[in-house]
Structure formats: structure tokens, C-alpha cells
Amino acid sequence: xLKFMKSNRIGKEQSVKLFEGERWxxxxxxxxxxxxxxIAFLIxxxxxxxxxxxxxxxxxxxxxxxGIFILSIAAILPLARFSDRKKKVVRWFFIVAxxxxxxxxxxxxxxxxxxxxxRIGTEIDMVAGILFGIISLVLVVLAIILMIHFFRIKPPYExxxxxxxxRYAFLSVFxxxxxxxxxxxxxxxxxxDAGNLIVLHGLGFHALQxxxxxxxxxxxxxxxxxxxxRLIHSGGIAWLLMLLLIGIQTGxxxxxxxxxxxxxxxxxxxxxx
Numbered sequence: 001x002l003k004f005m006k007s008n009r010i011g012k013e014q015s016v017k018l019f020e021g022e023r024w025x026x027x028x029x030x031x032x033x034x035x036x037x038x039i040a041f042l043i044x045x046x047x048x049x050x051x052x053x054x055x056x057x058x059x060x061x062x063x064x065x066x067g068i069f070i071l072s073i074a075a076i077l078p079l080a081r082f083s084d085r086k087k088k089v090v091r092w093f094f095i096v097a098x099x100x101x102x103x104x105x106x107x108x109x110x111x112x113x114x115x116x117x118x119r120i121g122t123e124i125d126m127v128a129g130i131l132f133g134i135i136s137l138v139l140v141v142l143a144i145i146l147m148i149h150f151f152r153i154k155p156p157y158e159x160x161x162x163x164x165x166x167r168y169a170f171l172s173v174f175x176x177x178x179x180x181x182x183x184x185x186x187x188x189x190x191x192x193d194a195g196n197l198i199v200l201h202g203l204g205f206h207a208l209q210x211x212x213x214x215x216x217x218x219x220x221x222x223x224x225x226x227x228x229x230r231l232i233h234s235g236g237i238a239w240l241l242m243l244l245l246i247g248i249q250t251g252x253x254x255x256x257x258x259x260x261x262x263x264x265x266x267x268x269x270x271x272x273x
Contacts, residue, residue: 015159016078016079016159017078018075018216019074021078022077022078022091024095025070025071025073025077025091025095028094028098028099029066031098031102032064032065032067032098032102033063033064033067035059035106036061036063036064036067039056039060039063040060050111052112053112053113053120054108054109054110054112054113056109059106063105063106065205066098066102068209069205070094070098072208072209072212075212076162076166076208079150079158079162079166080146080153081149081153082149090146093138094139094142097135097138097139100132100135101132101135104128113125114129115128115132116132116133117187136180136184137181137184140177143174143177147170147173150163150170159219161215161216161219161229161232162215164215164232164233164236165215166215168207168239169208169211171207171236171240172203172211172240173207175200175204175244176202176207180201182197183201192253194253194254194255195252195253199256200243203243211236214232218231
């Protein structure tokens with residue numbers, strides 16, 4: 001018994017730890033929170049509108065969201081089983097893309113310009129907005145690469161519950177990226193009278209917290225492994241179904257805050273006439 005406990009303890013000590021070796025990603029994520037805090041004080045004293053196109057609330061939410069996203073990537077990247085070289089390349093792509101996003105979103109909104117789709121900016125502003133779109137696509141590609149890599153990891157799994165949560169989370173992130181590309185093509189976040197793609201986009205990325213944290217908590221709970229796996233799978237499937245219904249609602253130009261079963265009703269209508 002003592003031998004088993006000792007070997008089990010050694011196994012846990014040797015397992016990969018969250019955030020291990022990702023100091024620069026952690027710092028990059030924290031920068032987003034610091035910027036958001038500064039912007040919050042600016043809004044408190046000067047308001048959020050910066051004429052003619054700027055909105056400091058957008059800068060606040062963007063920096064906070066990227067900060068959370070990068071911290072989430074920092075947490076799970078050690079589990080990816082990348083070589084040191086590949087991990088370094090992925091890490092610095094995320095860092096450079098995030099820093100550019102922080103700068104362009106904050107500076108342009110502060111100047112009163114839309115950082116992505118400005119209609120009154122100079123040629124330099126237009127180029128900066130186009131580059132912003134390219135950077136966004138780079139993040140999409142990186143997220144897809146990570147998703148594929150996590151799905152290709154073969155047993156033995158070092159932290160199997162976390163791996164399941166990560167896989168569901170990246171499927172959600174894929175849906176968020178589809179919404180992001182949709183916004184780039186529309187050059188707007190709004191669809192029709194009430195549809196807003198930013199809701200689908202944001203919720204998709206937040207799966208990196210809502211689906212991974214429960215797996216992390218369940219790792220050390222005194223519950224049967226079968227029940228733990230069932231909880232993680234049911235939570236992941238429920239989350240993806242939620243995103244599907246939100247996507248349908250948004251695609252029909254309806255607000256996701258409208259209390260209705262419209263998405264299901266419309267799917268049945270179009271499927272069965």
C-alpha cells in the first residue's frame with residue numbers, strides 16, 4: 001500500500017503542470033488586464049465615446065478578453081507535447097499577435113477611430129486595420145493548429161480529464177473563429193435588425209475557461225472516473241449545442257437575448273417544410 005501511494009505521488013509530481021514554463025505568455029495576458037484597468041478609469045472620468053468612431057468600451061472588453069485568452073493558452077500549452085522549438089514558435093506568435101491587438105485596439109479607439117473598419121481614417125489607418133484582420137487570421141490558424149494537435153495526442157494521457165475538456169474547448173473556439181471570420185467578411189458585428197455575432201464569438205472563446213476549469217477541479221475529487229468523464233462529456237456537448245442554437249438565432253438576424261425557441265422551430269420548419 002505504501003509503495004503504491006509513493007509511486008502515485010511520484011507520478012503526480014512528474015505530470016505536466018499548468019502554466020509550466022510560460023512566463024512570457026502569462027505576462028502578455030496580464031498586460032491585457034492592466035490595460036483594461038487603465039481604460040476603465042479613463043471611461044469613469046471621460047466617458048466611453050471618442051468621436052467620431054471610437055468606443056473605449058470596445059477597447060476595454062477586447063483587452064480583457066485577449067488577456068483571458070492568452071492566460072488560458074499559457075495554462076494548456078505545456079500539455080501539448082510540442083518540441084521546445086515548436087512551442088517557442090507558437091508562444092511568440094501568440095505574444096506578437098496579442099501585443100499588436102492591444103496597441104491597435106487601444107490607440108485607434110482613443111483617437112476616435114474604428115480599429116478594424118474605419119470609414120474616415122487615413123491610408124495608414126486602413127493598412128493598420130487590414131493588418132489587424134491578418135493578425136486575427138493568424139490567431140485563427142494557431143487555434144486550429146492547437147486543436148488538431150490536441151486531438152492527435154495519443155495515449156498514455158498524462159492528464160486525461162483535462163485533455164477531454166481541452167478538446168471540447170477547442171471545438172468551441174473553432175465556432176468562435178467562424179463567427180470572427182463572418183464579422184470580417186461583413187466588416188461589422190451586427191446582422192440584420194438584432195443579430196450580434198460578438199456574442200457567439202465571445203462565448204466560443206470562453207470555453208477555454210468554462211470547459212477546462214471543471215476538468216481541472218474534477219481531477220482531484222473523490223468521484224469515480226466514469227462519473228467524471230460523463231460529467232465532462234455532457235458539459236462539453238451541452239456547451240456546443242448552446243453555441244449551435246446561438247449561431248442559428250444570430251444567422252436569422254435575431255437577438256440571442258430574445259426568449260424564444262425560434263432556432264429549433266426554424267430548423268424544423270426548413271427541414272420538414
